[in-house]
Amino acid sequence: MMPAKNLVKMVLANTVRSPRHFILSSFGIVIGIGAFVLFLALTQKAGHVLEEVFPLDEVQVVAPRVSLLGKDTSKRLDDSTVKMILARPEVASAVPRMNLAFPAAGRGDFEGSDLKFEVGGFSDGVDASFVQDDERIREQFKDWDAIPSDPKRLACVPPGPDPEDAVRNAPGKPPKNMIRAGNPGGNGANGGDLWGGGSPAPAPTPPPAPPPAPDAGSGSAMGAGSGTGTGPAAGSAPGSGSGSGSGPAAGSGPAAGSGPAAGSGPAAGSGPAAGSGPAAGSGSGPAAGSGPAAGSGPAAGSGSGSAAGSGPAAGSGPAAGSGPAAGSGAGAPPAQPAPPPLVINQYGSIGTGTAEDPLRPAPADPNGKKLNYYNPCPDPDVYYCDDAERICKHRVPVVLSSTVVELYNNQFAKSHGMPMADENLVNFLIQSRGLSAMRFSIGLGNTTIAGTSTVTKKKPRRVEAVVVGVSSRAMQVGVTMPIQYITRWNKEYMGEEAAGAYSSIIVKLRDRTKLAPFGEWLKDPNVGLRLEDNLGERFATVIFVIRLLFLIISIAILVIAIINIGHNFFIQVSERRREIGIMRAVGATEGDVMLIVLGEAALIGIVGGLLGIGLALGIGWAWNTYAATGIPRFPFKPESWFEFKTWIWGSALGFSTLFCILGGYLPARRAAKMEPAQALTQN
Amino acid sequence: MTKSYGVGSAKTQVLRGVNLDVMPGELVALVGQSGSGKSTLLNIIGGLDMPDAGEVEVLGVDTLKAGDAKRARLRNQNIGFVFQAFNLLDHLDVLGNVTIPAAFAKQKKDDTRERGREALRRVGLADFAHRHPSELSGGQKQRVAIARALFGAPGLLLCDEPTGNLDSETGKEVIDFFRELNAKDKVTLVIVTHERRVSSVAQRVIAMRDGMIVETSDSEINAEGAGPA
Ligand SMILES: Nc1ncnc2c1ncn2[C@@H]1O[C@H](COP(=O)(O)OP(=O)(O)OP(=O)(O)O)[C@@H](O)[C@H]1O
Ligand SMILES: [Mg+2]
Numbered sequence: 001m002m003p004a005k006n007l008v009k010m011v012l013a014n015t016v017r018s019p020r021h022f023i024l025s026s027f028g029i030v031i032g033i034g035a036f037v038l039f040l041a042l043t044q045k046a047g048h049v050l051e052e053v054f055p056l057d058e059v060q061v062v063a064p065r066v067s068l069l070g071k072d073t074s075k076r077l078d079d080s081t082v083k084m085i086l087a088r089p090e091v092a093s094a095v096p097r098m099n100l101a102f103p104a105a106g107r108g109d110f111e112g113s114d115l116k117f118e119v120g121g122f123s124d125g126v127d128a129s130f131v132q133d134d135e136r137i138r139e140q141f142k143d144w145d146a147i148p149s150d151p152k153r154l155a156c157v158p159p160g161p162d163p164e165d166a167v168r169n170a171p172g173k174p175p176k177n178m179i180r181a182g183n184p185g186g187n188g189a190n191g192g193d194l195w196g197g198g199s200p201a202p203a204p205t206p207p208p209a210p211p212p213a214p215d216a217g218s219g220s221a222m223g224a225g226s227g228t229g230t231g232p233a234a235g236s237a238p239g240s241g242s243g244s245g246s247g248p249a250a251g252s253g254p255a256a257g258s259g260p261a262a263g264s265g266p267a268a269g270s271g272p273a274a275g276s277g278p279a280a281g282s283g284s285g286p287a288a289g290s291g292p293a294a295g296s297g298p299a300a301g302s303g304s305g306s307a308a309g310s311g312p313a314a315g316s317g318p319a320a321g322s323g324p325a326a327g328s329g330a331g332a333p334p335a336q337p338a339p340p341p342l343v344i345n346q347y348g349s350i351g352t353g354t355a356e357d358p359l360r361p362a363p364a365d366p367n368g369k370k371l372n373y374y375n376p377c378p379d380p381d382v383y384y385c386d387d388a389e390r391i392c393k394h395r396v397p398v399v400l401s402s403t404v405v406e407l408y409n410n411q412f413a414k415s416h417g418m419p420m421a422d423e424n425l426v427n428f429l430i431q432s433r434g435l436s437a438m439r440f441s442i443g444l445g446n447t448t449i450a451g452t453s454t455v456t457k458k459k460p461r462r463v464e465a466v467v468v469g470v471s472s473r474a475m476q477v478g479v480t481m482p483i484q485y486i487t488r489w490n491k492e493y494m495g496e497e498a499a500g501a502y503s504s505i506i507v508k509l510r511d512r513t514k515l516a517p518f519g520e521w522l523k524d525p526n527v528g529l530r531l532e533d534n535l536g537e538r539f540a541t542v543i544f545v546i547r548l549l550f551l552i553i554s555i556a557i558l559v560i561a562i563i564n565i566g567h568n569f570f571i572q573v574s575e576r577r578r579e580i581g582i583m584r585a586v587g588a589t590e591g592d593v594m595l596i597v598l599g600e601a602a603l604i605g606i607v608g609g610l611l612g613i614g615l616a617l618g619i620g621w622a623w624n625t626y627a628a629t630g631i632p633r634f635p636f637k638p639e640s641w642f643e644f645k646t647w648i649w650g651s652a653l654g655f656s657t658l659f660c661i662l663g664g665y666l667p668a669r670r671a672a673k674m675e676p677a678q679a680l681t682q683n
Numbered sequence: 684m685t686k687s688y689g690v691g692s693a694k695t696q697v698l699r700g701v702n703l704d705v706m707p708g709e710l711v712a713l714v715g716q717s718g719s720g721k722s723t724l725l726n727i728i729g730g731l732d733m734p735d736a737g738e739v740e741v742l743g744v745d746t747l748k749a750g751d752a753k754r755a756r757l758r759n760q761n762i763g764f765v766f767q768a769f770n771l772l773d774h775l776d777v778l779g780n781v782t783i784p785a786a787f788a789k790q791k792k793d794d795t796r797e798r799g800r801e802a803l804r805r806v807g808l809a810d811f812a813h814r815h816p817s818e819l820s821g822g823q824k825q826r827v828a829i830a831r832a833l834f835g836a837p838g839l840l841l842c843d844e845p846t847g848n849l850d851s852e853t854g855k856e857v858i859d860f861f862r863e864l865n866a867k868d869k870v871t872l873v874i875v876t877h878e879r880r881v882s883s884v885a886q887r888v889i890a891m892r893d894g895m896i897v898e899t900s901d902s903e904i905n906a907e908g909a910g911p912a
Contacts, residue, residue, distance in 0.1 A: 006785075578770060582783075583783070586764075586783050586784040587835075590751050592755070677723075677732040680726075680768070681843060
């Protein structure tokens with residue numbers, strides 16, 4: 001055999017010498033390889049998007065719905081089921097999920113817009129250890145109520161109801177403008193202003209020095225609109241009750257049981273505190289927890305106000321005068337030196353009655369019409385004052401799926417002129433503005449859907465949640481939180497029964513080939529479970545078929561190209577009979593001649609392949625550029641529609657070379673077998 | 684040795700029992716009518732063609748048994764061909780044509796171009812190294828072909844009507860060159876020719892008709908030439 005270097009040189013020289021032959025032969029290859037690369041890259045991308053939407057490495061086990069004579073006899077999924085599944089050799093892990101079994105409405109604020117959404121059917125609980133996407137999620141996504149020692153679980157006075165809130169009583173009606181406190185510096189909307197108890201009620205007249213009401217707390221808020229009745233519980237009634245029922249009443253006494261404290265403020269006005277004032281209705285109740293404390297409240301007019309006395313005060317009844325005082329506030333040292341229960345006023349300061357936090361100025365509305373609700377808890381991005389327990393609790397941590405983000409973008413963001421969110425935007429917002437950007441309230445037992453009624457065992461109540469990130473483990477459409485919350489709520493609202501039944505069990509198999517035996521085992525009558533229809537699997541099959549189809553098309557093009565190459569080479573070889581004869585005469589073996597021809601074919605394959613890849617990249621780029629603006633947004637619309645993986649163009653180059661060598665084989669063989677003598681002796 | 688082309692009724696017996704010995708250093712002329720089998724015999728000697736039956740031994744190599752690689756090596760190293768049609772490669776320049784055998788040489792040598800120039804010098808075309816064959820006259824082309832044949836310093840030169848496409852003046856130069864090559868470098872030459880002038884310089888003239896050697900005559904001008912063995 002001739003030396004490889006000479007072979008390469010000769011092949012290159014021969015190729016350069018006949019450009020026409022080269023172009024005619026490589027044309028088909030360029031098209032074929034271009035199609036091959038483009039199709040593969042497209043379906044590769046499609047597969048990836050699919051995996052993003054439906055993780056393919058896990059399956060969901062559900063109980064088949066069976067009802068016998070109207071009675072639901074479906075098998076229950078409970079802890080024993082999880083254990084049984086975990087015992088299977090095919091299974092790597094099994095994680096139960098539980099749905100919220102009763103209606104709940106969500107309301108939150110995103111970048112200045114008020115969003116309302118149904119939470120009831122769209123909440124999923126899953127073990128926290130299952131959701132571990134990033135540092136923040138690992139830190140935040142857990143059952144905070146299981147940590148009673150949390151130092152931030154302080155007693156607090158929950159903010160009063162939001163008179164404009166319409167979620168509960170007027171389903172489907174869009175809320176009016178948000179209550180947007182006049183506090184620019186502050187972290188604006190805090191959860192509290194989104195969700196309140198009572199119906200919009202005329203502001204009750206501020207009660208003059210409310211009588212000491214020991215048990216004020218109860219009753220309170222959530223008065224649920226109903227007329228009078230409610231009111232204020234415990235007599236105290238500062239709330240005025242006033243006809244309209246608004247109940248809100250204030251009741252709420254201040255935390256600490258202490259007095260009346262009007263503080264709580266109920267809605268409107270109430271301003272409690274002693275005498276003070278009524279001031280413009282507003283007032284908000286500050287009342288600093290503490291009792292009576294004077295001062296506090298009134299604020300209203302004054303703006304600053306506050307001061308408050310807050311303090312300690314405690315207990316005591318009726319506040320002492322302090323009052324209204326404009327601004328001053330301060331004054332009023334608490335009348336009674338009673339030992340203060342540690343209480344937080346609504347300005348977030350604990351204990352002391354000091355002036356307000358400069359970052360969050362006193363609630364004052366120049367119009368005197370709207371209320372400002374302040375989150376009295378420390379670290380208000382993640383803590384809120386729970387209405388029922390009257391302590392600061394960590395917000396329920398929630399993760400979203402990228403599907404939800406996409407749904408938001410497509411269904412909502414555009415029509416509402418809101419920013420497009422992608423996973424990065426969510427992360428960005430959380431990072432730059434803290435979790436406050438992603439807080440929302442959940443009205444357990446409420447619904448945004450008109451006419452829905454599910455009998456729950458309890459009256460609705462409000463909890464607050466915060467989105468802590470986007471997780472691949474989140475349920476596709478809805479919110480996902482640590483399962484303990486769901487279990488507790490289901491128990492609270494639906495009873496023990498509901499709290500023990502999982503909605504599904506997510507099973508990760510040791511590998512995908514184990515799916516069939518595992519599915520068989522599930523169907524066994526003794527087990528009686530089934531796999532959730534796996535949409536992802538079906539889509540994957542569709543993509544596989546499409547990819548196969550595309551491959552067949554590409555290969556058909558390539559086969560035609562190869563036949564063309566073979567044909568061209570046959571012509572070329574007979575045109576080069578004399579040349580080949582000369583080479584044989586000066587020492588070329590049959591093998592040398594064959595290698596030369598095959599080398600030329602391979603070169604066409606390499607160059608044609610590279611050009612084809614270039615063509616595919618070019619078309620891909622052009623399409624992406626066009627699609628970026630020319631194609632309207634749709635869920636999971638990619639920035640690039642193609643994924644030009646190394647293996648794709650690597651195999652394209654390999655195939656193109658291989659195919660060309662195949663195409664050149666017969667002509668090369670003919671060239672090698674040609675009688676050199678004949679060609680040489682012809683004149 | 685016998686050779687036939689085609690099959691069945693189309694079969695032509697080209698060589699019918701040829702028996703020939705050429706001694707080292709001999710200059711032999713092969714004459715005969717057109718179609719008598721001269722070219723076929725020459726190509727068989729050079730291993731470019733194969734007989735149907737018989738034995739061929741060239742420079743100690745049994746070309747029938749040797750196999751393609753060995754025959755190619757023999758042509759590359761030990762045999763030079765010169766054809767009537769020159770058979771130059773038009774896409775290469777003169778030097779490229781002369782050095783083309785080096786592309787197929789097993790052992791690499793760095794002095795390829797130098798040896799190519801040396802071969803060109805011997806045929807008097809040292810200044811034409813970078814011309815293209817199309818720019819040369821017939822005689823010059825044939826001298827390039829001879830230089831290529833001599834590139835590997837072969838012991839045997841096989842020439843098929845080397846002067847057939849040349850005018851008589853140029854043809855004479857070529858013949859003179861062959862004679863000098865034979866005399867000085869002891870290169871063995873087998874020259875197929877129609878021309879008396881060529882056969883007259885040969886030490887032995889072999890005449891063929893219908894695939895058989897019909898006559899062998901020692902040239903009258905060459906007394907000391909070696910006889911047939
Ligand atoms: N490849 C071939 N296939 C069939 N017949 C062939 C082939 N090569 C040569 N022949 C026939 O063999 C015979 C001898 O041919 P060859 O070329 O040896 O004659 P030649 O003596 O060299 O004639 P010329 O003087 O015309 O060159 C001729 O009849 C020719 O037609
Ligand atoms: Mg001939």
